[in-house]
Amino acid sequence: MRSITYAQAIKEALVEEMQRDPTVILYGEDVANFGGIFRITSGLKEQFGPERVFDTPISENALVGAGVGAALTGLRPVVELQFADFLFTAADEVVLKAGMWRYGHGGTYSVPLVVRCPSGAAGVGPEHGQCPEAFFMHTPGLKIVSPSTPADAKGLLKSALRDNNPVLYFEHKLLYATRGEVPDGDDFLVPLGQAAIRRQGDALTLVAISAMVPKALKAADRLATDGYNVEVIDPRSLVPFDRKTIVESVKKTGKIVVAEEGYKTLGIGAEIGAMLLEEALEYLDRPLKRVAIPDVPIPTASVLEQFVIPSEEKIYQACRELLS
């Protein structure tokens, strides 16, 4: 199988879906002439023309608002935000329009919009380095994916583009350069709402999201040398959420650690914990452990940033506490 980077996988998905479906358009700040702030879309304007790939002014609210309008009229727009953090600028259009209008108009319209959101701390400080998935998991009507591998980056983006609902597509900045095998063929899709078990085990369930997945796998390797075989689950899709895979795993292990790069309070770990109380209480053998950013802004200074971002070591230690 081919091995390509996460960034190449995203581009491939865009190219294939634009070739396959002429209603797919792509726009955002510096997307066309410059090729995108992270150079994901370089060459696409030349390939598909300025009518389908174009630059916009700096107004995220207008970007997403235009996307909602275009989607209502039958296009399948891909809006690129330079940073996932700018979702807050666009929140009115994301939450109240993209998320609510299909419902608000009695199903008359659908909003097949994809918003690409580069996420994650990478020395860019509190306003450009967040993983704000949990904020938007809270509000109804949006689908959310957060791939951790090149294959998922491609397969999930293609599925998102074919879905008739708005999808927030979180691509972690530190994963762009990571490589992995990606199946050939235009028809390779990863369904929304299906978690991946990255490593089988029965000692503990370790759920990791996005850039936490490679760290969790390393922690799991260390735990294996300690004699503990932990199961690593990558939800991939946060809305819809594959509860079953996690519940089944916890029924087996009785212990769970959730590693995420969002803030701890009301984060993804909190939601998973609540879900387990509802669906798997009698199987829990230890308290839930959440490895997340303490509720502080993400510092710009790299030492401080690394202090708050969950590391392989922190994940390992959290697991060890439950495995003693």
Add this chain to the structure above:
Amino acid sequence: MSFELKMPKLGHAMTEGTLVKWHKQEGERVEQGDVVLTVETDKAEVEVDAPSAGVLRKCVAVEGQTVPVGGTLGEIETGTDAVAPETSSSQVSAPLRIGESPGRRVAASPRARRLAAERGLDLSSVVGSGGGGLITEEDVKRAAAEQNRTGVQAPAEANVSGAFRREKLTRIQSVGARNLTASWQTIPHFVQMQRVDMSAAIQARSAAVGERARVSLTGLIAHAAVRALTENPRVNASYSDGAVLIYEHVNLGVAVDTPEGLVVPVIHTAEQLDPALLSARIDELAERARTKRLSPQDLEGATFTLSNLGGYGVENGTPVILPPQSALMFTGVVKEEVLAVNGEAKVRPAMHVAIAYDHRGIDGATASRFTTRVKELLESVGSSASEALNVAKPREVVVESTGTAMRTEVRHGSLTWRLSAEDSSGPDPVTSFLGALGSCLLMSLRVAADVRNFELGRASVVTRSNQKGRVREISVELRVETREPDDKLHQLIEVAERGCHIRQLISNDIPVRLTVERT
């Protein structure tokens, strides 16, 4: 403004504590430093003070409740506007006592509860191993397996006929029970015994009476054990997964009987203490153990334990090791026995020593060396020079001039050294002084190295001065055996020089040239 009183973390290993007593009632005024409540950890009871003045608004935790570290115990309202409400009996609700609630609270995970229900196991008989004493699935499985193995289907008390009283173990006793069970099940014990002639030790104790520093028999026994441990480091160790962790310092645990159960406070780096200091420290810790004023740090990190049960009149015993230590020394009562001394039957004060060893890390020969060394040291207390030096005693040097010769005697406590030979020839005063300087520098160096975990092997010093007349310069040649880097070594020597009293005495008068050589 108000703040929460939280369960303090009183030691590295502490995950939870039990609220033993509220010393203040809800609504009562507290001043800064007032004892508000007492909590009990696995190892000790600790009183918690109010960090600032105010009114105890709320007692959240009830007496007897186990609360995780950081968990809220109560709420204090601070500030000048905090006034105690007029108390009428109807306003102050008496805190609920745990004994009044139906049933004992059992902390068990839902998974463990489900399994226990399936297997018909009573969770109140299961000891929890999870964080905060949580009973986990593993614990239930283990307890169920144990039940099957022993064939006990119901709690033991169901088989007891006649009236009985059920007395719940204190927390300290419960933890002790768990640790000792683990010790007995996992450590292959063997015990070696010796009978020790305590004449010398008793004499040394009496010699110390009346002097400023008191020396107790326990202190002398502890000192002998500590010294034997430094000479036999394999005994000052823990067995762990096919390896033996040999500790650099001797942290001596001393078993103390208290109303709540056996408590083992720890004297850290005991090898740095002389018998007088050890005696004082043991007395102090024992007193604090009995009055529940031990800090959790006082209870952590023992590498060897001494259990002196002589006071209870018992002669001999077979002790159980406290994991993760590798050995425990029991000493019995000192009483007169007939001992064979140089072919004669003599009545002497004798004491039995029984030392339990972990056979996984210590073989019989290693143990024997230690056991025998303890006996040797105790039987020769006071006769060795270093022993005497270690006891705080008056220092005096008597110099006598006969007109033709000079006689010098150094007296320290009950010991006397004559520096002059039979013909009254001896070291001249300057040479004696050089000896004092050398030994002082060396002692200071050793102490500094111990304190700083500096790995120092053999060390020697040669002090020299000009050969005749007034002392104009002293040269000190220091030879040390160490693998530590140069900068650390020179730093250490600097500290040692500053710490050497004799060196300081002459610092303004005579140049001292110091050279260092590694061997």
